Every structure is written in C-alpha cells, then in structure tokens.
Amino acid sequence: MRLAYSWLKKYLDLDMPAKDLAEKIERTAVEVDSVTRGDNGLKKIVIGHILSMTTHPDSDHLHICSVDVGEDQPLQIVCGAPNVAAGQKVIVALPNSRIGGNVKIKRSKMRGVESEGMICALDEIGFSKDVVPKEWADGIYVFDDDVPVGEPVYHYLGMDDPIIDLDVTPNRGDMLSILGTVHELAAIYNQHPEIKAPVVNEDPSLRANDEIHATADHQLAKTYKLRVIKGVKIAPSPAWLQITLWNAGVRPINNVVDVTNYILMKYGQPLHSFDQDKIDGDITVRLANQGEKITTLDEEERELSTEDMVIADQKQPIAIAGVMGGFNTQIDDNTKDVVLESAIFDSFHIRKTAQRHVLHSEASQRFERGINPDTVEAAVNEAANMIQQLAGGHIAQGIVTASEYHPELPTIFITAERTNHVLGTDLSLEDIKQIFDRLGFSSESVKDGLNVTIPARRWDIHIEADLFEEVARIYGYDNLPATLPTGRQTIGTLTPTQKIQRASRQILEGLGLTQAISYSLTTEAKASMFLMRDSKLTKLMSPMTQDHSTLRMNILSGLLDDVAYNHAHKVDDVALYETGRVFYKDSDDQVRPEEVEHIAGVLTGNLTDPSWNNHVSPVDFYQLKGIVDQFITNLGVNGAITYTSTDRYPEMHPGRTADIAVHGHYVGFIGQVHPKIAKQFKIKQTYAFELNMQTLIDLPKTDDQYQAISKYPSVKRDISLLVDTSVSNDQVVELMNKRGGAFLHDIQLFDVYEGKNVPNGKKSMAYSLVYVNPRETLKDEVVTAAFEKVKKHLTDELNAEIR
C-alpha cells in the first residue's frame, strides 16, 4: 500500500520527516517497505513553454522547438515526440540536468542541430510505465495551462510528495486504505481527525430502483449495493486526481474509473463501474457455471468454474466478482450512464479465483483481507458525488441493495491484572482505557475491568489476546521491561540420543571428515541408490523441479553430488560426512514414510594435503575402514565390528565392499563406489560408507571400565604364514584367538605380500602375537607351547605354511 504523505496530512497534523513517520508506523503497526520521493536523484527539470516549433531539416520526425524556461532567452530543443506542438507546457530537462535512471542531459547536437536539453515523457523522469496515463504513454507529457513556466516540475507532478510503501500483514487489511491508516496514526499520535460523511446530491426525478434490479446470494456477497449516475461525460480526470492515483501506483484512465480507484485507496472499498447501456436486464451475484466464459478488462478470455463468483446480467457474466470487470460492460469514451457497485464479496472465493486465474488486483487483495462493513455505503456515496462533480450527470435517488450486512460489534472484557500478567507491564486500568480511547474503541468500566467494544473497521480483533497486542504496541514495545522467566527450575541437558548424535559428528570431524548438508529432496533415481533395505519411493505431489521431487532413501547420493560439485571446481580431495534423515516406505499405500537417522561419508583423493614432508597416497578402502572402525568404536557400541564382503549393492564395487555388523546386527556398508556410478556422477575413485545411525544409537553400549595394566612384561612372537589367497585375515585371526591360549593378549598384522617369491595363488601374511599374564611373569616355555599350538592349528586347519 503506497501512502502519499500529503494525503495523510489532510486528516492529521503531521510535521515530522516522512522517514520518521515511516519508522513510527513500522515500530507500532506494520512493516514499511520503503520511503521514496519521485524527485529523488532528479536535477534541473523545469516547466517549459514551447513558443514555436519548426521541422528538423534532416529528419522526418524531429522538431526544433523554441522553449521558454523562464530565462532571458528561450532554449532551442530538438524533440522527436509525436505529440509535441507549439503552445504546450512541457517537462524540460535543462542542460546538465539529471533525469530518470541517473541519466545526465547535456547540450548536444541532433543531426547537426543544437539541442539545449530535452523535452521529457513521464517515464523518462522516473515514472513507472504502469502508471503513465495512456494519453501520455507514447509521447511527452503536457501540463494544464495554469502551471508556472520556469518552475521545477516536481510539485506539479506530485513528485515532491514522500510515498511510504506499507507491507501490510494479512491481519491488518484495515490498513490497506488511507482512512484505515489515518485511524491507526490517530491512535499512535493521539489525534482526533475529522472524517466527514459524504453528501450526495441526488436528482429526485431519477430513482435507482427504477433503473436497475439486483439480486445476490448472501453467502457470496454479504453486502451488495448499486448506485446509478445518468448522463455523465467521460474525460480525463483533473491533474490532482491523476497525481493522487499515480502516486498510489494506479494508472489514471478516465474521470469515472479514476474516481472508483480513488475511493478504493481512500476507503479500502473496491468499487466497480459498469456502463448501464451494456447491461442486459437485471443483474445478479452468483457462482459461474462450469465452462462459462468471460473476457475481462485486460481483454483476456477466461473460462470459469463453479468456484468463481460472477456478476451476471440476464445473458452472461459481466464481471468476475471482486477480481476484475468484464470487457463488454466497461466504461468507454461514449459511456453516458454508470452503474456503481459497492459490495463485500466472500474472501475465500475471491482468493481461490485470484489464484486460479493469477489475477491479483488491488480489489481482490482487499476482498481477501476484509472490508469495513461500515463504509460500503459511504464509499459509493462519495464516489457518486465525485463522478457528478468531475463528469457531470445526475445521481439517481436511492441505493439498490441486493444484500446488506451489519455485523454485531464484539465486546471483549479485559482487566489490568490479566494484561500485566501477559505483557509483564505495570499498567493501571486507566492507562489501558486511554490506549483504547486513542484507538477509538469505546470502553466501559465494569467491576475490575473494561468491556471494550471493537469498531467494525477492526475486524481483526476477536479475543482478549488481540487487545493485549493493541495495548502493547500503542504502549510501545520499547517500554516493555526485559526479564527472564522465573518459576520452577528446569534442567537443561541433552538426551542420551542427542549426546551420541553430537559425539558422532565430533568423532568424524576429528578423523578428518567435514560435515556436509545436502538436499533431502532429490531425483527418483538418486533417491533409490545405495539402498540398505527395501523401500518404496516417497514423492512430492507437485515438485518445483524433478531434481527435487523425491525424498532420499540414502545420504550417499547427495554426498556424491557434493563430490561432483567439488571436482567440477577443481577440488580433487574431498572428505565429507553427513548425518540426517532418510525416508522409507514399506508399501505404496503407506503415505507417511518412516524417518530414519543415517550417517554417511565419502573420501576421494588425499585425506591430507601433500606437502614437502607429507608424501601422501590416495585414500583407499582400508583408510576409510580405519575411520569407520574408529568411529563405531568411539560410539561405544557393545560387541565386535565385523566386515563381510558383499556384492549386493549395485552402486558399489562388487569386490571392494563390505557389510558392516556390530555384534551381529547389520548397521551399514563400506566400500568403493562402483566405477560406473562414479562415471555417471563425474567423480574420481571414491570410497564411501553409510550407516544406520538409529541402529547405532539403539544398540547396547559398553561403559568405559578401567582394566589394570599388567605389571609384568609382555612377550612378543612373530609368525609369517604362506596361505591360499582365498584365506581371509578374519579366518586367521579368529583361529589365533581360538587357539592362542589364555595369555594371548593382542594380534597385529604387520605385513601382507603377494607376488614375486610367493607362489601363485598364495599370499604371505605376517603377524605379531603379544602374550601377557597379568598375575606373574610369563615363562618362556609357556609362551612357546602356546605359540607352537597356534602354528599347528594354522597348518592343520588353514593349510598354512609357516615360514
């Protein structure tokens, strides 16, 4: 809502700078988008009088004008506007002036003829093309004759009037009007503006009810009123009205339509004007028939549905109610008789229609947010009167009323105690009453409180809490004390789950992975990758793009997108993890997916930067396995972590992927991303893991329990084996543990070798076995006996050759 400061001043005694007024509005009522002035940045633009005009010798459209700009000598200005003529008073940008778009105008030559400045069109000095009257759209603007030559133009175009643009919240539809804002400012500044009821100069020889009949469905139009003005003469509106409208952001059209728009801005009451001669019979407010068509004022043909409200005559719809008028009944230059409509249409239907037809007009916006039932009639009365003053004609006596609505005014009981209880203030009932007085709400003292009656113009107020807000904002939020909640103590701690979640992030960061956050909404294809269980897709009903159409069922695909983004930006080394939700569905019938917390990571390139003393090698399976192993260990999940080779993930390398289980519970997988998938994502060799974080959270945990460190020395024995390549480390370690005896404390694999000097199909593996007896010094023969036993079993059971 664009408020011209000068319009407000007609009702209120305001002398502060517009910026201060705007600030006050923002702090007390609604947000202010901007405070602007049309003449911002403009310089040396004056009213000129074209004394004479000749055609340019070298051009068929340029004219050479001699223009009086109030100086000793007239200026010679070349002008190409089609409507330029001698005798006109026009906008002249003088040499060294600045016009719209920060353009500087200098003395120049146009096809060899000197031009001392420029005669301007409205849009050239900063007007939006949307508000320039059609009359001046394709040429220069011409003033009425009574403007003073040589004066700056700004005042005569309303450009010196500050415009405060309000961003009105949905509840404050009352502020989408000058009068609504005046009431608000009156409360803020404690003033008592006089708002006069309009006088209508009716012609007793004409009776509205004889002119037209109307019926309305009360559900659709609570109030529906018409006035008739006969014998008007359509013409452009006077300059003051045009200025008022374009400052409000509305294009002036003619003296009838402009009046309806002026009233819309003043009262917040949308009006519509029909050409009476174009209406066929009685009119009615009804829902459209399915498939019914109407061509609206913007000359678009629109097909209507049974949810659209229309105004119809006997034959066809003549307007989409409250949204846009019909082309066929619009006011044109030959209109004589005008039917003015002032109504309250159902906001729900208006909203749906405006959305369906993408027709958000000044009118629809107001019907959606509410209309003051008190001024429906005043608005149409003032409009009729203004039309008569500006366009002549006779106002038929009376108002045609198809429906009428006078709401019962709500009365709300409020006490000082409750108000202070909620606001934390220390106001007396008298203080509160004064605030309601300023707001123009009548109040009556009853017992220890007030019965406050809410005027119809504040339809947003229904309950006690609404009144607390009125008190708080007029009293001033700055005046509220600042305290902290007191009362019963509460203990703020993270839950065990939250602690594990926080720890999980810190562990992975310590292991070198940076936290990523990617999108949960992805493509169908990516959503279905790296599945850890069977699941149906969860899709959005109406996605914005296919890229974000489906809920992810894995985190990895998002991380691979991240790797791809980094690679595309020449970052080869990526180590990321992400924790978040994946969404599973057991069947297509299930609407709400199950949300499961996962954690996943990717490694590609080098984990640390190569440097003069850091000779890195690219990450591999075992580097990531070390990270994952440390991660799960630090989470303290009870039981052994096991890795089982698997080829069940189509997106993973079939020979370099393992399922991970803790104490026999499947928790996720680790491995190399399948080269085909890597190619598809345009990424280099990448290693990845994804774990079900929820399972890790739910699995039983081991608490740390101190184990006394043996005071007796340990004994270490190394063993080197030659085994078939099919024998896994797990098999060897398991056997060693099983047969290693009571004192076997630790097993370390220190070498694996295949190749030269090792027979084909065999590999060499070397282990250190550490023996400890916590109670006494180990005797050499005890260790030897245990070690020999292990050797024997390795030979017998794994066909190992001890070297």
Place this chain on the structure above:
Amino acid sequence: MSLRDQLTEIKQKGLADIDSTTDLKKLNEIRVHLLGKKGPITAALRGIKDLPVDERPEVGSYANKIRDAITQAVADHRENLENAVLNKQLAAETIDVTLPGKPVAQGQPHVIQQIIDEFVDLFLGMGYQVLQGPEVESDKYNFEMMNLPKNHPARDMQDTFYLSSEYLMRSQTSPMQARALEKHDFSKGPLKMISPGIVYRRDTDDPTHSHQFHQVEGLVIDRHITMADLKGTLITMAQKIFGDKFDIRLRPSYFPFTEPSVEVDVTCFNCMGKGCDVCKHTGWIEVLGAGMVHPNVLEMAGVDSKVYGGFAFGVGPDRFAMLKYGVDDIRDFYLDDVRFLDQFDKRGI
C-alpha cells in the same frame, strides 16, 4: 725455594695449563697429572715431614686449598668445554622453523551446525530441553494445530510440498510447539524447549531462497510467563550469540500462532547500529519472529489457556549465518564446496 712457594708455583702453572686446554681428553690428563699420586702436589707434600712440627699444619692446609682450587678449575673448565661442544652440535642442528608443519586431517562442523549448536548450548544453559521432530509432518500439526485452519489465507498450498492431502514436508518447526504441548506434564514443571531442524518450502532456489533450510523453534509455557520474559530472553540470546554490544527491538507483526506477534530486529552486524547499506540505513536487521502463544494453539493441544501461557520464537540459522559471516547466497550452504565449508574452522566462539 720454600715448600709453600713450590706449591704456589704448582698452582699457578696448573691453572694456566687448565685454562689454555681446549680438549676434554687433555684436560683429563692434566687433572690426573696434577692431582694423581705421582703428581707434583703429592710430591711436594712428601716434603712436609721435613718441616718443623708447628709449620706442618699450615702448609698442609695450604696444600689442600690448592688441591681444591685445581679440582674446581678442572670441573669449571670441563663444563665450559662440554657446553662449547654441545653448542656446536646444536648450531649444526638448526632448522628452518618457517617450513610448513606436517598436514593433519581435521574436519569442520558445517557452519549452520555451528550456529545451531550455539543456540542449543545457550538454551540448555537456561534450562531448556532440545526436541526433534519429524520432517514429514501432518497437515494437522504443521497448520491446523498452529491455528491455521484449512482455507486460512496465510497457508498457501503453493508454498508447501505436499505428499498427499494429509502429509507434507514441514514448512516450519512450529508443529513442534503443538507436539511438545501435547506431551508435556505441567505438574512436573514448566515447558521450556528449543527444536532445531530442517524445513521445506516450495520456493525456487536463488540467492535468498532455498527450498530447504533450517529453523530453531523455541517455546516456554508456564503459569506466569510474560512478554517481558520474551524480550529478556531474546536480548540474552542476541548478546550471548553475537556479543554484549548487541541490542534488539520488537516490531508488531502477524503470525497465526502467536498473539501479540512481533518481528525481532538485532543491531546491524555490519555497522553496529550506525546505519549502512546492509541494514538499509536503519541500524537494525530483522532476524526472527516471536510472540505470545495464541490461546487457540494452547487449547487445541489440550492446555488450559486461562492458566498457562507463554512465548514462542522461531529463528533461521541460515539467515543468521549469512548475516554473521557475510555469506550472500543461501545456496552456498547446500553445495558443500570444501573451500566454503573449511573456512568456518574457528571453534573459539
């Protein structure tokens, strides 16, 4: 030459020899020679028995002093020589300390996570609990229980990702208010919670819009919670998270689930309130929405609004991070460019 003079001469020569030695081995030879059984002092002392009895103690004591002085001189000189050797070795070992250290692997928390953790830690300290809720939410919790009945103008189908007529991607963390209110047992104490999480809007991604972003919801309900408490809590938040010099101001606003509703501005990060382009010359930047919980929200969740009341607020960590660190494109948070993420490595805040 008297015995005493002999001893003095031995001393002077001995000390001179010690002093002029630059070699540890040589020094040891000198020591052995001077103090040994075959050395000059021992030899000289043999002559004591030839002296008169009353002179013997004095010369004996003089001889011991000389022996001590030489012992001490040897020890001192040895230390000097040893130091010289060590210093030479250390000098040879000098390195260029400006060469870079060996790189280590250290990941960073996502910048938005850092902001969320700051909120979480602050409010834990003020006795709040942390609640997490579903990202797929029902229309009932996301809208209806938040006082946005079907056909309410402020709920626009266009803005929300629906999965069905009933379920949707939550467009706000506010449904956690309803969920918390329903579950809370007020006989056990007030409800004080914050709920961080991801929310979704049907927006086209651009520098200031993202279809996925974060919110932190806050809610305090008890028998006597005032709007002044809300103001004090938000001031505490601004000052603890941004610094003591920050202030806040409240402006009227509208949310269906609070009444009164306010927008909250915080002192502009860029100009500290003087006015600049970032804050459009107001000195303030809008950072969050808040208000007193609407009685309908309490009643719908089964809480008696005549007895209980309180405040709620909702913060956008994405916006906080953009303002605090001068990030001008929200999409940067979700691209996971390593060069972006690794910049936020200052954990000392």
